[in-house]
Amino acid sequence: LPGVTDVLVNGPNEVWIDRGDGLERAEVAFPDDQAVRRLAQRLATAAGRRLDDASPYVDARLPDGCRLHAVLPPIAPRGTCLSLRVPRRRTFTLDELVEAGSLPPEGAAWLRGIVQARLAFLISGGTGTGKTTLLSALLGLVEPANRLVLVEDSGELNPHHPHVVRLETRPPNVEGAGEVTLRDLVRQALRMRPDRLVVGEVRGAEVVDLLAALNTGHEGGCGTVHANAAVDVPARLEALGAAAGLGREALHSQLAAGVDVVIHLVRDRTGQRRVAE
Known part of the structure; x- marks a missing residue:
């Protein structure tokens, strides 16, 4: 989404975004927590990192420059948590x-x-x-x-x-x-x-x-x-x-x-x- 600097997934039905003016609830939902987990694992793999039960959290940079952080259950007891920091494409004077x-x-x-x-x-x-x-x-x-x-x-x-x-x-x-x-x-x-x-x-x-x-x-x-x-x-x-x-x-x-x-x-x-x- 244009202008989005952060995407925060707290669960399949709880997605927040920040366009620079504070957090707002996004009209996005996942089928279930397994879908959130699979997305987090795909992103971790794209970053060349491991995310599974043996390594239940990851902090990495994606090829496009986005910063990825994800935590799996039971470390996150309510379900997989996913955070994406989107770098600004333009530099302000x-x-x-x-x-x-x-x-x-x-x-x-x-x-x-x-x-x-x-x-x-x-x-x-x-x-x-x-x-x-x-x-x-x-x-x-x-x-x-x-x-x-x-x-x-x-x-x-x-x-x-x-x-x-x-x-x-x-x-x-x-x-x-x-x-x-x-x-x-x-x-x-x-x-x-x-x-x-x-x-x-x-x-x-x-x-x-x-x-x-x-x-x-x-x-x-x-x-x-x-x-x-x-x-x-x-x-x-x-x-x-x-x-x-x-x-x-x-x-x-x-x-x-x-x-x-x-x-x-x-x-x-x-x-x-x-x-x-």
């Missing part, structure tokens, strides 16, 4: 985001200044607040001569820029071998002469290598992170760093020295995505 009400004109000027000054920044917010959309728009403002190296779980960023190099993670195969993590990719990206290192979503041990890079001459690095408010970002990164063995004091000192700006997005009760702080 900062001016278009102003027209859409996502930020005021003076906010757009401030964001342009951040990019032009080569400040390191993180975009924070909850799920579906438009972090990837805003990051793509800001990357489109980077000087054309700059080399952007994007590190992502799945290729959601789509900046209008002439020099973009993409690196994407790879899950382990059915034997559990061959995994390539975001942390692996951040380390590889640093050897590829990036003018701007971009991490699509900071959510694991890669925070250690990203902060180290931002503190050793890699100006203008950026990424997104899940957080409920800008003030919560240090605590979120602290938790990620602790899991990777980085102490609280070390992380806070690197964060303070390496990250210049946090841009926080929210989605209000009407479904409008906007820059809050």
